[in-house]
Every structure is written in structure tokens, then in C-alpha cells.
């Protein structure tokens with residue numbers, strides 16, 4: 001890892017991920033720790049994402065750091081044709097850490113190569129969004145008490161949904177079983193199924209969001225099926241409601257099953273699921289705060305481990 | 313190799329002969345080796361008969377010995393070309409090019425949303441499968457298969 005940046009979830013080893021989960025637990029119990037006292041953090045959002053930016057900025061604020069940055073590239077020099085490199089070279093003179101989101105894929109990796117300060121990737125196009133993966137892992141760990149031997153059902157857009165791809169890779173260390181539920185146009189890409197085969201990970205692939213699949217699941221990870229992903233709009237009309245979850249579909253599900261969704265949702269999870277204790281997507285979003293606090297400390301080399309051991 | 317070609321190879325006193333180039337790739341090979349910028353005499357054979365390839369190309373570059381790294385670039389487009397190093401009319405070394413583990417520059421990422429296509433910078437790929445020739449962009453992480461590889 002160059003200058004400790006976090007660009008992709010694969011920058012972390014299994015042990016680093018497990019340590020981060022413990023750090024997240026610590027921040028959930030102690031959200032206000034002034035570990036960034038005197039530090040300045042830049043949030044550079046070349047592509048707007050209010051949800052992600054607020055989560056990161058809350059994390060910095062709760063850690064006692066200060067923030068500079070922009071939330072929309074149309075107001076910055078990059079809209080005047082300045083290169084990403086020049087923007088990073090300027091900003092890294094001012095701050096201790098850069099959190100960036102960009103519409104181009106690979107932007108964060110490149111920034112990490114030119115920057116003197118660590119970069120956290122808050123999303124680069126359709127490529128990576130590692131803090132989302134950490135909050136997903138934590139949500140699974142917290143609700144199931146373990147990451148091992150779980151049956152995880154992924155539903156909806158498995159082709160373009162980067163969150164499910166990253167989660168699949170991260171879970172590969174923990175002997176999961178996957179159910180991939182999607183229509184033909186949005187099914188899990190072959191390279192990820194090859195990855196499962198190479199790692200001895202069992203999976204099923206179905207078009208139907210059937211009771212068998214639902215009732216065998218420990219985690220149901222819902223994603224948005226977006227109209228613009230379809231080349232055949234007739235197909236969209238045919239499938240758009242198949243991958244919606246209604247409360248009655250959970251009647252015979254396992255007690256421990258939890259419903260996750262990266263949010264925002266449109267119609268994939270009907271409102272009547274919200275009051276079901278198996279719904280976990282709002283708490284999942286809240287876990288994003290702890291994930292970002294833990295990641296920020298990790299890339300800045302702040303030793304949360306000895307902190308949590310001392311305070312035990 | 314036909315007798316004619318052996319003669320042609322032997323006619324070079326010192327230099328490099330690239331043989332068994334699929335004929336449609338001859339000009340890619342010329343470009344990858346930077347032949348345009350050389351001062352030495354270069355013979356380009358095109359549409360020559362070949363038992364193995366049907367039609368093949370051959371390239372003879374007088375008095376130039378390319379670094380291995382440069383020659384191995386050829387494996388990106390033509391993994392089976394032969395390189396003959398000629399010294400005093402004799403073949404002193406003969407080898408097949410091999411794909412490097414990393415490719416910097418030369419190839420363009422075919423993802424239009426990749427940072428490398430939108431910023432003045434060098435491309436960088438990891439070779440993930442040498443046999444099937446599959447490379448992965450270091451930046452956007454997209455895999456590119458042999459028949460989709462585009463030179464810069």
C-alpha cells in the first residue's frame with residue numbers, strides 16, 4: 001500500500017479487516033474520541049454524493065478533526081480543465097488526509113500514487129467503494145456474531161452492483177455460501193463465479209427469488225434494479241417487480257436472517273418490511289460512520305488497537 | 313522456413329530478425345519496436361508463404377539489438393513470434409518472446425471511463441493470464457482479453 005492509502009478492499013489483508021471490525025466496535029461504543037485533534041482532512045467530491053460525504057464528514061467531526069473540500073466538481077478548478085494530479089498536488093500541501101470521490105474509474109489509485117498524504121477512496125465510478133464493504137462486513141458480523149459459514153443471498157443487479165462484488169471478495173475468507181438471484185441481463189459476471197470456483201466457494205444462481213432461497217438465508221443483500229441498466233426495456237418491465245421484497249415473503253425465514261441494502265432504495269424493499277426486526281438497512285447505514293472512523297484512523301496510523309486494549 | 317527466407321535471414325550481417333509474425337500484425341510489430349524512429353536499414357516482409365501461419369511477416373533490422381524488454385512487448389499482440397539475433401551472418405541466439413508481468417504504456421485501456429483515458433498519464437496493466445493473454449488495468453481494474461487489446 002502506497003503511503004497507507006485505501007483504494008480497494010483488496011488493499012487489506014484478512015487480519016487487517018478483522019482488526020478494523022474490532023476498531024468499529026470500539027467506535028460504536030465510543031463515537032466521540034478526539035483522535036484527529038489538530039488534523040485537517042480534505043473531502044474532494046468530484047462527483048456529488050451527499051450520503052457518503054455526510055458520513056465521512058461526521059466521522060471526521062466526531063474524531064475532532066477539521067474539514068476543507070468541495071462537494072461538487074462543477075465549482076472547482078477541475079471544471080476549468082485542471083488535471084486530477086494538479087488538484088491533488090495542490091490539496092496535499094494543506095491537509096493530512098484526502099477523502100475523494102470521482103466519476104472516473106481508477107482516479108483514487110492514481111491519486112494515491114501522486115499524493116504525499118494518504119487517500120481514502122469514497123467511490124471511483126463503478127469501480128471500488130471500500131468503506132461500503134467494511135460497513136457491510138460489520139453489519140453481517142454484528143447481526144450474526146460471526147462471519148463464518150453464512151449463507152448470503154444477493155438479489156437484483158449483480159452485474160453492475162459494485163457493492164456485491166466487493167462483498168463477495170471480502171467474504172471469501174470466511175467460507176460463505178452464496179445465492180445469486182438476478183435476471184439474465186443483470187446476473188453475476190463470470191469472473192466472480194470463476195473466483196468462487198477457484199476458492200471453493202459454493203453458490204447457486206437463480207432467476208427466481210423463491211421461498212427456498214429466502215428461507216435458507218442468513219443475510220439477504222438487496223440491491224437496486226435500475227432502468228438505465230437495461231438494453232431491453234421490455235425485460236425491465238418484466239423483471240422490475242420480481243426482485244422486490246415484501247414482508248410476507250419473510251414469514252418462514254430464519255430467525256437470524258437480516259435484510260441489508262446499500263441504500264438509497266426505490267421499490268426493492270416495500271415499506272412493510274421496515275418494522276420487521278429482520279430489516280437492518282437503516283442500522284447498516286449507521287454502521288458506515290464507525291467504518292469510516294476506523295478507516296480514517298487506520299490510514300493515518302492512529303493505533304486504535306492499544307486504545308481499545310487499554311480501555312478494556 | 314523456406315530456402316528463400318533462410319537466404320534472406322542469412323543476408324543480414326548483424327542485427328535482429330523477427331520471424332513468424334502473423335501477417336496482419338506486421339505493422340503493429342513495427343510500431344511496438346519503434347522502427348519508424350530508427351536510422352538503420354530495415355527490411356519488412358509481408359504476405360510471405362508460411363506452412364504454419366499460411367501468410368506471415370518478417371522483419372529484418374540491421375545493426376540493432378533491442379533490449380529484451382522491448383522485444384517482449386511483441387507478445388502483447390503476437391505471442392508466438394521468433395527472434396533471431398544475427399552476428400557475422402550467423403544466428404547466435406534464437407528465442408520466442410514472452411509476455412512480461414507488467415505492461416507500462418504501449419496499451420490503451422478500453423474503458424472510456426478509466427482515469428488513464430482522461431488524464432495525461434502512463435497506462436499500467438498487470439498480466440493476469442500469460443497463456444490466454446488477459447491483462448488487467450492497474451487503475452480501473454477492468455480485465456481486457458487478447459482480442460480486445462488496443463495499442464496506444
Ligand SMILES: [Zn+2]
Pocket residue numbers: 106421422423426427428449450451452453454
Ligand atoms: Zn483502465
